[in-house]
Amino acid sequence: MLLKYNNYDITDVVETADDAIRSIKQNEPNLIIMDITLPGSEDGIDAANRINQNWDIPVIFLTAHKDEKTRKRAQVANAYGFINKDVQINMVLPVTAEFALYRHKVEKERRMTELLIRESEEKFSTIVNTVRDGIFFLDENGIVNFWNNAACRILGFDKKEALGSRLFNMIATNDNREFLKDGLSNFVDNNNNKLLGRLSEIEVITKEGKQIPLELSLSMIKLKTEIYACGIIRDISRRKQAEESNKLMIEELKTSREIVDRHSSELVQLNSMLIESEKSLRESNLKKDMFFSMIANDLQSPFKGFLEYSGILSKEIDSLSIDEISDYAFNMHDNAQKLFKLLENHRSSKMQSL
Numbered sequence: 001m002l003l004k005y006n007n008y009d010i011t012d013v014v015e016t017a018d019d020a021i022r023s024i025k026q027n028e029p030n031l032i033i034m035d036i037t038l039p040g041s042e043d044g045i046d047a048a049n050r051i052n053q054n055w056d057i058p059v060i061f062l063t064a065h066k067d068e069k070t071r072k073r074a075q076v077a078n079a080y081g082f083i084n085k086d087v088q089i090n091m092v093l094p095v096t097a098e099f100a101l102y103r104h105k106v107e108k109e110r111r112m113t114e115l116l117i118r119e120s121e122e123k124f125s126t127i128v129n130t131v132r133d134g135i136f137f138l139d140e141n142g143i144v145n146f147w148n149n150a151a152c153r154i155l156g157f158d159k160k161e162a163l164g165s166r167l168f169n170m171i172a173t174n175d176n177r178e179f180l181k182d183g184l185s186n187f188v189d190n191n192n193n194k195l196l197g198r199l200s201e202i203e204v205i206t207k208e209g210k211q212i213p214l215e216l217s218l219s220m221i222k223l224k225t226e227i228y229a230c231g232i233i234r235d236i237s238r239r240k241q242a243e244e245s246n247k248l249m250i251e252e253l254k255t256s257r258e259i260v261d262r263h264s265s266e267l268v269q270l271n272s273m274l275i276e277s278e279k280s281l282r283e284s285n286l287k288k289d290m291f292f293s294m295i296a297n298d299l300q301s302p303f304k305g306f307l308e309y310s311g312i313l314s315k316e317i318d319s320l321s322i323d324e325i326s327d328y329a330f331n332m333h334d335n336a337q338k339l340f341k342l343l344e345n346h347r348s349s350k351m352q353s354l
Helices: 017-027 044-054 068-076 089-128 149-155 167-171 177-185 237-319 322-353
Strands: 032-035 059-063 081-084 134-138 144-147 198-205 211-223 226-235
Touching (some): 017 032, 017 044, 044 059, 059 089, 081 089, 134 149, 149 226, 167 177, 211 237
Parallel strands (some): 032 059, 059 081
Antiparallel strands (some): 134 144
8 A cells, every 4th residue: 555655556466485476477567575574485585586587676675684694695685675664664665665766777777888888899899809900009108008909910919918018119110219209108298299190101120020111090089088099000011012113113114215215216217227228229220220221222223233244144145245245244343343332431431420
């Protein structure tokens, strides 16, 4: 009646622990008020332990026991409150019930928040430990407090070695030690930090003593009230090697082009000379043809006379007189002299032209 008077709905009233379990399965109450003394083999504390194993329902104990042993058992059973039967229950019960419901709500929200935080942390850890880039966090003093798997692989330091160490002491070379000390340690109040808020290329030393080029992106973040620097690193050794190879290739192509250009100029000159030679040869051949044509025209008449007179002699010599033979011989000799004179003139003219 007291609970109904304070606007609580009573789902059931039972006597034993087993009855309580069956009722909870059917009604799913928001609050249980349990008497520690119950008939049967199990008391109210035993019933509360069974309830806590299967349900998330706050339990308030009613008890007349004042002994310390019973109270400790009840506390282990995660009691949300105790009400002594010898007090004025009508004054205590409503307050205890409200407090138990409020406490249960707060604890449930806290557990949910913790669960969400754990899930978020697990997701974050899974993501940052599967990416190819190294990721680290530094506190205000430049001390590493987060170090992912890729950072281990790139720099060679495992998490135990990295966490709690100053990063610049781990990776700085002799040439850039002061630069990295300033950039990786004084990032809170240092407005002249040359690493914060930009993408930088730096040389670092790995755990094995190998010097490698890194691409570093460093930014400052605030988590609650703490200031941190978040760094992302990437090994750019292959990219640098490719850039160097490309640079050498460009130089070789430039040299090859200069050689080709020089030889092309020589080829142009040779081609021009060849064209001039071909022109001279055509002119020489034309002059030669004209020369032979002139010789043929000049020699035609003497040769014709010589052939006519020699033909007569070869065919009619037996019927010719001495005087006729002498005339033909004279004419043949005259034509032969003309031929000789023509050949001499052409030979002299050819030598002069050469």
